[in-house]
Structures are given as C-alpha cells and as structure tokens.
Amino acid sequence: MTVDPKAERWVEVGSSIAADLAAAVPEALAPILAAGQPKLVLLFCSPIHDLTRAAGLVADQIGEAALIGCSTAGELAPDRSTCGGIALWALGGEGFSVTTGQGQGIAGSLRQAASDAAHCLDRLERRAHTVLVLLADGLCGDQMEVVRGAYDVAGVDVPLVGGCAGDDMAMQSTQQIFGRQVLSNAVVAAAISSEAPLGIGVSHCWEPLGEPMLVTSSNGTSVETLEDRPALDVYLDAFDAPDEVRRNQEAFASWATTRPLGIRRRDRIEIRYVSGCDFQSRKLLTIAEVPQGALAFLMLGDAHSVLEATQMACQMACEGLQGAPLRGMLLFDCVARRSVLQDERIQEELQRINAVRGDLPVGGFYTYGEIARTKGAGGFHNQTLVALALA
Amino acid sequence: MNEVPWSLHLLSEVLAAFSVEDPNALRTVINRVAEAVDAEVVAILQQGSISHCIGLSGGEQPLLLAHSLNHPASIDLAAGHLHTHWAPMGKDALLVVGRLSEGFNLEERSLLRAMGRSIQLSAQVLQALTAEREAKDAALRQATHDAMTDLPSRSLVLERLEAMLSGGHAGDRVATVLFVDIDRFKQINDVHGHASGHQFLIAVADVLRSVVRSGDLVGRLSGDEFVVVTLTATRQDAESLAARIIDQVSQPLLLAGKLVSHSPSIGIAFATVADTAETLIENADMAMYRAKDQGRGCYACYDRAMRLKAQHRAAIETDLRRGLRQGEIVPYLQPIVALPDRTLVGFEALARWQHPLHGLLPPSEFIDVAEDTGLIVEIDTQILRQSCAILGGWRREHPEHFLRLSVNVSGRTFVDASLPDHVAQALESSGLEADNLYIEITETMLVEDIDSTTQVVERLKQLGIRLAIDDFGTGYSSLLYLKRFPVGILKIDRSFIDGLGTDREDEVIVKAVIGVARALDINSVAEGVETELQLEMLSELGCDYVQGYLFGRPCDARTARELLKSHGPLARSTTAGH
Numbered sequence: 001m002t003v004d005p006k007a008e009r010w011v012e013v014g015s016s017i018a019a020d021l022a023a024a025v026p027e028a029l030a031p032i033l034a035a036g037q038p039k040l041v042l043l044f045c046s047p048i049h050d051l052t053r054a055a056g057l058v059a060d061q062i063g064e065a066a067l068i069g070c071s072t073a074g075e076l077a078p079d080r081s082t083c084g085g086i087a088l089w090a091l092g093g094e095g096f097s098v099t100t101g102q103g104q105g106i107a108g109s110l111r112q113a114a115s116d117a118a119h120c121l122d123r124l125e126r127r128a129h130t131v132l133v134l135l136a137d138g139l140c141g142d143q144m145e146v147v148r149g150a151y152d153v154a155g156v157d158v159p160l161v162g163g164c165a166g167d168d169m170a171m172q173s174t175q176q177i178f179g180r181q182v183l184s185n186a187v188v189a190a191a192i193s194s195e196a197p198l199g200i201g202v203s204h205c206w207e208p209l210g211e212p213m214l215v216t217s218s219n220g221t222s223v224e225t226l227e228d229r230p231a232l233d234v235y236l237d238a239f240d241a242p243d244e245v246r247r248n249q250e251a252f253a254s255w256a257t258t259r260p261l262g263i264r265r266r267d268r269i270e271i272r273y274v275s276g277c278d279f280q281s282r283k284l285l286t287i288a289e290v291p292q293g294a295l296a297f298l299m300l301g302d303a304h305s306v307l308e309a310t311q312m313a314c315q316m317a318c319e320g321l322q323g324a325p326l327r328g329m330l331l332f333d334c335v336a337r338r339s340v341l342q343d344e345r346i347q348e349e350l351q352r353i354n355a356v357r358g359d360l361p362v363g364g365f366y367t368y369g370e371i372a373r374t375k376g377a378g379g380f381h382n383q384t385l386v387a388l389a390l391a
Numbered sequence: 392m393n394e395v396p397w398s399l400h401l402l403s404e405v406l407a408a409f410s411v412e413d414p415n416a417l418r419t420v421i422n423r424v425a426e427a428v429d430a431e432v433v434a435i436l437q438q439g440s441i442s443h444c445i446g447l448s449g450g451e452q453p454l455l456l457a458h459s460l461n462h463p464a465s466i467d468l469a470a471g472h473l474h475t476h477w478a479p480m481g482k483d484a485l486l487v488v489g490r491l492s493e494g495f496n497l498e499e500r501s502l503l504r505a506m507g508r509s510i511q512l513s514a515q516v517l518q519a520l521t522a523e524r525e526a527k528d529a530a531l532r533q534a535t536h537d538a539m540t541d542l543p544s545r546s547l548v549l550e551r552l553e554a555m556l557s558g559g560h561a562g563d564r565v566a567t568v569l570f571v572d573i574d575r576f577k578q579i580n581d582v583h584g585h586a587s588g589h590q591f592l593i594a595v596a597d598v599l600r601s602v603v604r605s606g607d608l609v610g611r612l613s614g615d616e617f618v619v620v621t622l623t624a625t626r627q628d629a630e631s632l633a634a635r636i637i638d639q640v641s642q643p644l645l646l647a648g649k650l651v652s653h654s655p656s657i658g659i660a661f662a663t664v665a666d667t668a669e670t671l672i673e674n675a676d677m678a679m680y681r682a683k684d685q686g687r688g689c690y691a692c693y694d695r696a697m698r699l700k701a702q703h704r705a706a707i708e709t710d711l712r713r714g715l716r717q718g719e720i721v722p723y724l725q726p727i728v729a730l731p732d733r734t735l736v737g738f739e740a741l742a743r744w745q746h747p748l749h750g751l752l753p754p755s756e757f758i759d760v761a762e763d764t765g766l767i768v769e770i771d772t773q774i775l776r777q778s779c780a781i782l783g784g785w786r787r788e789h790p791e792h793f794l795r796l797s798v799n800v801s802g803r804t805f806v807d808a809s810l811p812d813h814v815a816q817a818l819e820s821s822g823l824e825a826d827n828l829y830i831e832i833t834e835t836m837l838v839e840d841i842d843s844t845t846q847v848v849e850r851l852k853q854l855g856i857r858l859a860i861d862d863f864g865t866g867y868s869s870l871l872y873l874k875r876f877p878v879g880i881l882k883i884d885r886s887f888i889d890g891l892g893t894d895r896e897d898e899v900i901v902k903a904v905i906g907v908a909r910a911l912d913i914n915s916v917a918e919g920v921e922t923e924l925q926l927e928m929l930s931e932l933g934c935d936y937v938q939g940y941l942f943g944r945p946c947d948a949r950t951a952r953e954l955l956k957s958h959g960p961l962a963r964s965t966t967a968g969h
Contacts, residue, residue, distance in 0.1 A: 144422075151445060155447055155448050156431040156432060156491065291407055293402070293403030293407045294400065294404045375431065376428075378426035
C-alpha cells in the first residue's frame with residue numbers, strides 16, 4: 001500500500017474578488033474543500049467586506065477546522081494580487097497538527113494579548129517542526145510588543161511568523177478573526193506543527209542612504225531627534241522632500257512609504273515604516289519602536305530592490321525545508337512594497353514568487369508590519385516580505 | 392554592515408528602556424539586550440534564583456542555574472547549543488545572555504559586561520525613584536483619600552466639586568450632590584463593635600461605587616457620611632439614583648456572623664449659579680436631615696426654607712452648648728403620689744432650660760436639636776446628677792423620708808455604655824440608694840434597641856437600678872422583656888388616662904396594663920391625671936401610683952421641697968421593692 005504524500009500534508013489557497021461574499025466565499029473555498037477537510041483556514045479579507053459575515057460563511061463550510069484571519073491592505077493568491085477581495089489559505093492532512101488562540105489587547109499594548117494568543121502552543125500536539133503564526137492589530141501601539149509577548153511563551157524553540165492586519169491604507173482600524181468572532185486591538189494565533197520541515201524567509205533589500213545617525217531622543221514609536229536635530233527636519237532634508245510633503249500630512253504619508261528608517265542590528269538592518277509625522281513638534285511617527293540610543297539609517301529602495309527581496313525571501317524559505325519538497329507558501333508582504341511596485345509592476349512580483357513555488361499554492365496578504373523571529377529574540381519588520389514554506 | 396563599527400550605542404539603547412513610568416521596565420530592558428546582540432536567551436540570576444528570563448520555558452530555566460558556577464557554558468537545548476555569557480550585576484546578581492548561532496566575541500563580551508553593571512545601577516536608581524514616587528503618591532493619596540474606604544476625602548470632594556462648578560455648562564445637566572447618611576449607624580459600632588462598623592462602611596462605599604455611573608464621584612466626608620457628586624438633567628434622575636442607593640445600601644449585610652440591615656437617609660441638592668462646593672454640600676446635608684425627619688430610609692430634595700430652619704437650629708445648638716456650660720439646664724420635679732391614700736412618694740425629674748433671655752423653656756424648644764447633635768447625652772447626665780443631688784440633700788435632712796426618683800433618659804443615652812458609670816457616680820455623690828432611683832425609658836427604646844442595650848441593662852441591674860417603662864401600651868412590648876429586664880414600674884400613657892370615664896376601650900386598656908403589672912409584680916404609674924374622676928377610677932382599678940396636674944405640675948427644687956414638707960414624712964412603700 002502506498003501513501004499519497006498529499007494525503008499526509010496539504011496546503012491549498014483560494015481567492016475571490018467577487019463583490020458579494022455569498023459568491024466570494026464559495027469561490028475561494030472551492031479549491032480548499034476539493035483538497036479535503038482542512039485543519040486550519042486563514043481568512044484574509046478586505047475591509048470593504050463585512051468580516052463577521054465572511055467569517056461566518058467560511059466557518060459554516062469548513063467543519064471542525066480552526067479559523068483565524070484579519071482585515072488586509074490587499075490579498076495575495078496564486079497568480080493574483082487583489083485589493084478588495086478575499087484570500088483563504090488552508091492546510092490539512094494527518095501530518096499537521098494545529099491549535100489556535102487569541103488575546104484581547106488594551107489600547108496601546110499588545111504584549112499580553114500576544115502572550116495570551118501564543119498559549120495555544122500549550123495545547124499543540126508537538127511534532128518535529130513547529131511554527132507560531134501571528135496576526136495582530138496593525139494600529140495598536142508598539143508592534144515590537146507583539147513579538148516580545150509571543151516570544152515570552154514560544155521561547156527559543158518555536159519560530160514566529162506573521163503580519164499586522166491592514167485597512168486598505170485608511171489607517172483607522174483593523175480587525176482580527178477568531179472563529180466566528182471579529183476582534184479589534186487583538187492578536188490571533190495559529191500554532192502549526194508538522195512532521196516535515198518548515199522554512200522561513202525574510203528580506204527587504206532596502207539600502208541605506210548615507211551614514212547612520214544616533215537616535216538621540218525617542219519614545220516608543222515617536223522619533224523626536226536624530227543626532228540632536230528634530231527628526232522630521234533631518235528626514236525631510238536628507239531626502240530633499242518637495243514643499244507639498246513638508247506641509248501636507250497625506251502627501252507626507254504617501255511619500256514616506258518608500259523612505260523607511262533602518263535600525264542597525266548585529267548583522268542586518270531592521271526596517272521601520274514611517275507612518276506619519278508631527279509638523280508641530282517635528283517628530284517622526286513609526287508603527288514599531290525605534291529605541292533611543294539606536295543607530296538609525298535613512299533607507300531607500302526601488303522596484304528592483306523590492307522584486308529582489310521577494311525572490312530572496314521565497315528562496316530563503318524554501319531552503320529552510322532542507323531539501324524536502326515544497327507543498328505551499330504563506331506570505332506576509334508589506335503594503336509599502338506594493339506601493340513601490342504600483343499596479344504596473346505587481347505582476348512582476350507574482351512572477352518572482354512563481355519562479356520559486358512553481359505551481360504550488362501560495363497565499364497571504366499585504367500587511368502593516370511583518371513578524372519573523374528565527375534567531376535572536378526580536379523579529380518585527382516593516383517593508384519586508386516574510387515567507388513561510390511548508391513541506 | 393562591516394563599515395559600521397560595533398558600538399556602545401547599544402548600551403544607551405538598552406538603558407533608554409528604563410522609565411519610572413513603566414513598572415515593567417526591567418522586562419523591556421531584557422528584551423532590548425536580546426535584540427541588541429541577537430541573543431535568544433537573557434536572564435537575571437539573583438541569589439540562586441532566576442528573577443527574569445526570556446527565551447526559555449519554565450522547564451528549561453533550571454539549566455541556567457545548574458551552570459551558574461561554570462560559566463561561560465554551552466548548554467544543550469532542543470533548539471541547539473546555547474552559547475552563554477555571564478556578566479556581573481553587582482555582588483549578588485548575574486546577567487546571563489545566550490545565543491544559539493555562535494558564542495560572544497571579545498567586543499560583545501565587553502559590551503555585555505558594561506550592560507550588566509549599567510543595568511544594575513539603573514535598576515537601583517529606578518527602584519529608588521519608584522519608591523520615592525510611590526511614597527509621594529501614597530502621601531498624596533493619604534491626604535486626599537479616606538484610608539478605610541479608599542474614597543476621596545472631604546478636601547478632594549470639595550476640590551473636584553469646585554472644579555465642576557467652575558467648569559461651566561455640562562449641556563442641560565447640573566452638578567448634583569447626594570448626601571448619604573447611615574441611619575442609626577452608632578448602633579452598629581455599639582452592638583457589633585468598631586471592626587464591624589468599619590466593615591459596614593467599607594461595604595457601603597463599595598455599594599456606592601457600584602451604583603453610580605462612571606464619571607460620578609463618591610466621597611466620604613466623615614464617619615457615616617458619604618457624598619455622591621453627579622450631573623443630572625432632571626430632578627427625577629437624582630431621585631432615581633437616590634432610590635437605587637437606598638435599595639442597595641439597605642440590603643442586609645453579614646457582620647460578625649449576624650445579618651445587619653441599616654437604611655441610609657439621603658439629601659439631594661442641585662447646583663445653582665451662586666453655589667460654592669461648600670454651600671452645595673451644606674444644602675444636601677440639610678436635605679438629608681429633612682429625610683431623617685420624614686422617617687429615615689428615604690430621600691429629600693433641598694429647598695431654601697431648609698436653610699432658614701437650619702440656621703435657626705444652628706443658633707439653638709450654639710446657645711444650648713453655652714447653656715449646658717452655664718448650668719442652665721435644670722431638673723424640674725413632678726410629684727408622684729401613691730394610691731389610695733394619696734401620699735407623696737417621689738418625683739419624676741424633667742429637663743427645663745432656664746434661659747437668661749427667654750425664661751423657662753420646655754423640652755419641646757430644644758430636645759430635637761439636642762437629639763440631633765448628641766447633646767442629649769450631656770443633658771440627661773446633668774439632669775441625673777442634679778436631681779439625685781437634690782433628693783440626696785433632702786434625704787440627709789430627713790432620713791426618715793423614702794423618696795423615689797424617676798429620671799428620663801433618651802434612646803441615645805440609654806445605649807451609651809457609660810450610663811451605668813454615670814448612675815453609679817450620681818448615687819455615690821448624692822448618697823441615694825439604688826432603690827430610690829428609676830431610669831425611665833420608653834417602651835420603644837426597650838424593644839428596638841434590645842441588642843445594644845442588653846449590656847447597659849445588665850450593668851444597671853448589677854447596681855440594683857430598676858427601669859420605669861414610659862408610655863406603656865403605645866408600643867409592642869413583649870412581656871418577655873418585662874420579665875427579663877429589671878422593670879420596676881410601668882407607666883400608663885396619658886392618652887389612655889384621658890379617656891377614662893369617656894372611652895370604654897381606654898378603660899379596658901388601663902385595666903389590662905394594671906393587670907399585667909400586678910401579674911409581673913411591677914408597680915403601675917398613671918400619667919397625666921387631671922381629674923378626680925380619673926383618680927377615682929384608677930384607684931378602683933388598683934393602680935399603684937399617679938402623677939399629673941391634679942397633684943402638681945413639674946416644679947423647681949425649692950417648690951418641690953415645700954410640697955414635700957406639706958406632705959410630711961413618708962415611709963418606704965411596701966409594694967415598690969423588688
């Protein structure tokens with residue numbers, strides 16, 4: 001008797017851009033249900049949809065499979081990058097075990113929420129390889145705290161991957177899905193354990209513009225001074241910002257999308273998305289901590305570097321499988337990277353992904369921040385692609 | 392990355408995490424250490440135990456302790472070999488850092504050593520600053536909050552209320568104060584002890600917190616006085632809140648093993664343009680007294696007439712305090728006559744105020760104020776002492792006279808644990824014997840305050856003092872109490888005596904009371920006897936003693952002495968002793 005390897009472990013992805021959820025959910029679910037009874041379904045849903053209804057419709061169809069998800073700033077599926085759609089990513093088969101958890105945060109603090117969600121690991125039937133997937137509110141305080149809170153529970157043995165929920169760049173509020181529940185200011189998690197290796201790839205390919213600067217004053221996600229000069233002035237001057245950007249918040253936010261800060265780490269630079277500024281106090285605002293005392297770079301990138309990073313992250317994830325055949329990938333792609341590519345070159349990103357995955361399922365969403373802890377205790381990223389490959 | 396040198400900037404990055412605003416600062420510092428050097432594990436070992444740790448599960452953490460004498464060490468974990476480095480943090484603590492990928496080079500070790508020492512010093516500074524801030528906070532809280540209930544105290548309530556009043560319009564809502572006072576709270580302390588009293592007040596505070604809306608202010612002014620400061624759009628809003636408070640506070644509470652139920656009285660005052668915080672609370676206070684006058688356990692809203700009345704009462708109180716100091720409160724004595732021979736056997740002492748401006752004032756002019764202010768206890772004590780002294784003087788002049796003295800005491804005095812001491816002193820200083828003296832209380836006091844008065848009654852009993860029960864027949868005395876307590880006299884209320892000869896029912900009641908008294912071997916005294924017909928009927932019914940205008944109104948000591956002289960020597964009554 002031969003065992004169908006796909007029956008042991010499988011990954012499947014479905015998506016839809018139908019405006020009506022009654023049509024979108026069945027369309028996205030069809031390939032998944034055709035693959036078998038899933039154990040875990042991740043629902044990435046545009047905020048134009050009613051997430052509660054979407055979660056309910058999915059839950060109605062997936063039996064006892066666990067369901068988590070979030071609102072997005074765009075969705076990724078095989079050969080498709082959508083905005084305003086839904087994407088479903090699922091796994092199943094006897095070779096996986098799954099548990100899910102959730103934690104409700106309080107305003108400005110997600111650490112405890114992340115710890116609470118990560119405790120789903122306590123119930124997980126552990127196999128050879130384990131990963132914790134985190135989906136967090138992207139607009140709720142310092143996102144570094146999500147990694148710290150999850151790491152408090154997961155520890156050194158379990159890598160973390162994930163992304164922060166989006167709201168199509170409205171920057172108002174994001175939502176998280178746990179079963180049929182829709183939450184806000186929360187963290188949801190899925191612990192996945194597999195008999196086969198799991199690979200994680202992280203890459204951004206942003207390049208420093210000039211020498212690093214000392215962050216001489218900052219407070220969490222607010223950068224006050226760089227080298228004792230108002231951070232906003234340093235930033236605007238270094239990039240030679242046009243007048244409109246120096247006066248208008250919206251213009252600034254759009255312009256800053258492709259000009260992140262980089263925090264020097266031991267052997268890499270971690271990217272910090274500049275989400276806004278305070279024209280009065282001349283501060284830069286970020287969505288994750290920029291520690292006072294750190295060395296910060298002003299970073300630059302272009303479509304080429306974004307595409308390079310895409311391929312690099314996917315390849316790195318696949319290399320992590322130690323030669324085992326890839327069954328599918330889960331991607332957390334920063335929305336700012338999409339802004340760099342814009343519509344005309346987004347297909348090139350899909351081609352880069354396809355170059356690695358072949359015709360295997362891949363899905364994910366455009367995020368407000370990415371999580372990948374594979375070494376060290378940190379692992380919150382911005383303007384980065386994080387890829388999880390499953391064998 | 393090589394062009395950027397490894398730098399001590401990471402040290403300042405780590406130390407920047409210290410913040411007096413963040414109680415978990417040390418936890419964040421440890422995360423920063425790990426993130427700075429790409430370590431998976433960071434821990435602080437302190438005196439043989441781990442005080443902080445990230446990266447290792449509870450089951451793995453003992454591995455660090457096992458290697459604490461053997462550092463640097465490589466520790467085998469499921470995830471791989473953990474290369475560790477140990478940096479001292481003062482004498483008793485170690486900063487332990489572990490990395491899976493590779494060990495720490497010289498520069499990193501040097502950096503971690505600097506971090507260890509810096510973290511220790513920063514932690515000490517933080518600890519000192521935190522302790523100082525906590526002490527300041529505690530001092531501030533102590534100054535602005537009541538220690539027992541943790542509610543804002545009077546000063547903070549006034550400050551917040553003043554801010555609310557000066558804050559301008561709150562839409563169509565006005566600042567409203569509910570003054571909450573617990574009815575007969577003193578009984579809880581007296582009966583169940585002060586610990587139970589405290590427990591009760593804490594429970595009331597909890598109830599008030601739970602009943603009010605978020606944003607309302609609950610404070611404790613003093614003793615059993617609480618206030619709720621809120622904004623209301625209508626009088627009905629405030630009354631609904633008051634009704635909810637009364638309902639919740641009146642729920643029975645288990646104190647010292649007994650279910651205790653006490654109602655609050657609530658005064659409500661609404662802010663007007665001219666009001667200050669002080670006047671608004673005063674207004675609510677006055678309204679609270681109106682609620683008490685209306686029968687307790689209810690609420691009343693302030694109106695201007697209350698302030699005029701309150702000012703009048705305040706003037707009486709001040710004057711009464713002065714009068715007490717000046718000895719203007721004096722006993723007047725009303726004769727008590729035995730039947731059927733109409734011999735004078737004693738007097739009932741009644742308080743009068745010999746006012747220097749207004750002349751002789753009856754109790755109705757000042758007793759209410761005395762009761763509300765607690766001055767009644769002092770008045771009762773003075774009347775007891777003075778009347779005993781008067782009768783003691785007559786006794787010394789005419790040892791052959793056996794006179795009885797009935798002294799009225801109020802409910803508040805009767806539950807006062809010092810009453811027996813005052814009685815003992817009065818007897819000792821006057822030379823009277825215990826069987827000369829009756830402490831006169833109302834039937835209601837006996838029944839209502841049965842728990843609180845038991846100890847007092849027991850001590851009076853030990854002194855040999857007997858009780859006279861005033862207004863007998865108007866309440867609901869249990870005969871059991873009459874037997875249980877040292878009751879020597881039942882006084883038949885004047886309302887029944889009035890009906891003798893005209894009202895058949897009154898006659899039946901009087902007969903019944905006399906019958907009860909006889910059956911229990913207690914003397915009966917009829918009050919308010921004004922006619923010969925009443926006297927004749929009482930004599931026929933077997934009443935032992937009478938008093939009333941027929942035999943004389945209450946009079947001063949000199950007049951009473953003249954009356955006594957005119958009646959001649961008296962012998963000890965054979966029926967009165969027990």
